[in-house]
Amino acid sequence: MNVLVIIVSYNFMPWIDRCLDSLRQSQLKANVMVIDNASADATVDTVRKRYPEVKLVVNKANLGFGRANNIGMKYALDHGYDGVLLLNEDAWVNPDVIGHLSSLAVRHPEYGILSPVHLTGSGKTLEHGFATYAHLQSTADLPDGEVVDAGFIDAAIWYLPMGSIRRVGMFAPLFYHYGEDKDYCNRMAFHGLKVGYVPSVFGFHDRENRKVTRSGRFRAEWVYMLSEYANVCYSLPKAFAMSVLATCKKVMQSLVRGHLRDACSFMAIAFRLLGKTGAVIRTRRDSVKTPACPS
Numbered sequence: 001m002n003v004l005v006i007i008v009s010y011n012f013m014p015w016i017d018r019c020l021d022s023l024r025q026s027q028l029k030a031n032v033m034v035i036d037n038a039s040a041d042a043t044v045d046t047v048r049k050r051y052p053e054v055k056l057v058v059n060k061a062n063l064g065f066g067r068a069n070n071i072g073m074k075y076a077l078d079h080g081y082d083g084v085l086l087l088n089e090d091a092w093v094n095p096d097v098i099g100h101l102s103s104l105a106v107r108h109p110e111y112g113i114l115s116p117v118h119l120t121g122s123g124k125t126l127e128h129g130f131a132t133y134a135h136l137q138s139t140a141d142l143p144d145g146e147v148v149d150a151g152f153i154d155a156a157i158w159y160l161p162m163g164s165i166r167r168v169g170m171f172a173p174l175f176y177h178y179g180e181d182k183d184y185c186n187r188m189a190f191h192g193l194k195v196g197y198v199p200s201v202f203g204f205h206d207r208e209n210r211k212v213t214r215s216g217r218f219r220a221e222w223v224y225m226l227s228e229y230a231n232v233c234y235s236l237p238k239a240f241a242m243s244v245l246a247t248c249k250k251v252m253q254s255l256v257r258g259h260l261r262d263a264c265s266f267m268a269i270a271f272r273l274l275g276k277t278g279a280v281i282r283t284r285r286d287s288v289k290t291p292a293c294p295s
Contacts, residue, residue, distance in 0.1 A: 112193030121206030
């Protein structure tokens with residue numbers, strides 16, 4: 001099995017050894033590509049000096065998560081790989097992850113995305129986002145079975161067989177950073193492919209100590225609403241209702257509660273969504289390549 005691991009980096013130094021050393025220890029040897037988004041730290045020099053086996057792509061500007069990953073995905077398509085593992089710079093995997101996911105992808109072609117269980121960086125608990133998406137409280141709740149369906153798993157650790165990429169395409173340039181994984185899962189569903197996690201293998205995502213700020217909360221609102229607007233499993237009128245009109249409803253709810261600042265923030269999101277309408281329509285058109293979305 002010929003697998004390319006793609007890591008998009010931006011100031012990678014806090015995690016570089018844990019991430020890249022975990023790939024050196026993989027039972028299935030995979031090629032590794034680091035696509036650097038104009039890091040301001042020692043990332044590029046460190047990769048060149050300490051990890052010479054890594055194929056390094058150095059961007060002159062920060063292209064964002066999706067566009068940078070697309071460079072690696074296109075490389076994999078052009079060079080005959082069987083699959084790619086998208087790995088966040090702040091994530092790392094156990095030695096059995098790549099081999100197990102790639103083998104299961106062959107046995108279960110109905111899955112367009114496979115992921116291991118995401119633990120925190122300490123490895124002591126489930127990563128909060130993963131636990132939420134998978135509807136789990138702890139590792140004790142992990143179900144039996146080779147693969148478990150999940151409508152969405154964030155792209156910290158994704159295995160994608162090349163057939164899925166050929167069918168669905170690459171990340172939409174509409175999304176700069178955040179939201180592109182939600183959009184991609186929506187497109188997987190539209191094209192009749194499932195998203196799942198494998199309860200017997202584990203990766204680590206080091207983000208448990210990050211505080212949610214007000215600006216972060218409204219950034220999350222923005223990318224979620226944009227992904228709803230672009231969601232090809234909805235008709236365009238329904239997508240408009242689920243995004244623009246839903247945001248307007250939040251404006252009114254905030255006003256009723258006396259939260260004027262929040263109302264202004266939601267109003268800004270609504271106008272920003274309207275300004276993206278042309279780009280959303282183009283993205284939806286580009287995403288529609290097969291006729292049906294599963295119910």
